[in-house]
Amino acid sequence: MILELENVFAGYGGGDVLQGVDLKIEKGSITCIVGPNGAGKSTILRAVSGLLKPRQGTIIYNGKSLVGLTPRKILASGLAQVPQEHSLFVDMTIRENVRLGAYLINDKALVRKRLQEIEALFPLIAERSEEKAGSLSGGQQRMVEFARSLMLDPQLILLDEPSMGLDPKTRKQIFEMIKVMQELGKTIVLVEQNVRTGFGIAHHGVVMESGRVRLEGEPAALLDNPEISHLYLGGTLSKA
Numbered sequence: 001m002i003l004e005l006e007n008v009f010a011g012y013g014g015g016d017v018l019q020g021v022d023l024k025i026e027k028g029s030i031t032c033i034v035g036p037n038g039a040g041k042s043t044i045l046r047a048v049s050g051l052l053k054p055r056q057g058t059i060i061y062n063g064k065s066l067v068g069l070t071p072r073k074i075l076a077s078g079l080a081q082v083p084q085e086h087s088l089f090v091d092m093t094i095r096e097n098v099r100l101g102a103y104l105i106n107d108k109a110l111v112r113k114r115l116q117e118i119e120a121l122f123p124l125i126a127e128r129s130e131e132k133a134g135s136l137s138g139g140q141q142r143m144v145e146f147a148r149s150l151m152l153d154p155q156l157i158l159l160d161e162p163s164m165g166l167d168p169k170t171r172k173q174i175f176e177m178i179k180v181m182q183e184l185g186k187t188i189v190l191v192e193q194n195v196r197t198g199f200g201i202a203h204h205g206v207v208m209e210s211g212r213v214r215l216e217g218e219p220a221a222l223l224d225n226p227e228i229s230h231l232y233l234g235g236t237l238s239k240a
């Protein structure tokens, strides 16, 4: 296991949103977390990346506790997060934005090498590197955010609803890129509203409800579970 949460309680002052979360993430896998609005999916990611300090419980990453570490230390340990809201500097070029992902690296040759590798992976970035990030569509900006997260060569990447607001074709491209990142050896934890798409690429599915893990297991088996579609996913499993 690369990441293990045990009995995690965390919230925002007005009480705990996470009510004792237990979760194990296998190295090299894609895990997809789904659940109704407000179930605490994003809050789990924030607790792992250090943006939110758990009030109770343990979070172990590669055998070491993350609780109490700063987000910067957690990032430096190889754990990157791509937040739900768009986060590029729109007046900077695409390449400058990607390079920012390496701000913790002092070795200029290494930064150049990583940039080259990433531009080989994302043709969009190679072709439009000097254009302003603000000229890109929402889906393209998401690709650049993925690219930026790869600059530190993280082991684990947390993705918070990366396909939100995108049309189906762009969503497909985003999910293909998530698979590519996993094939590069990254472990992925993905929060996703679109259950079929998310579970479609995941090795492990997690259904959250009211701050707890309600069900988890093999994604195809979860999709077949009528309890999930009726009770927890608000009908989003319909094939329409």
Ligand SMILES: Nc1ncnc2c1ncn2[C@@H]1O[C@H](COP(=O)(O)OP(=O)(O)OP(=O)(O)O)[C@@H](O)[C@H]1O
Pocket (backbone or CB within 6 Å): 012, 017, 035, 036, 037, 038, 039, 040, 041, 042, 043, 044
């Ligand atoms: N910064 C914040 N300050 C106060 N409350 C917050 C904050 N962020 C989230 N919450 C509250 O915490 C609860 C869980 O939010 P969270 O974002 O984890 O849900 P989610 O499962 O990711 O759902 P969604 O799909 O709506 O993002 C919600 O009730 C939300 O209003």
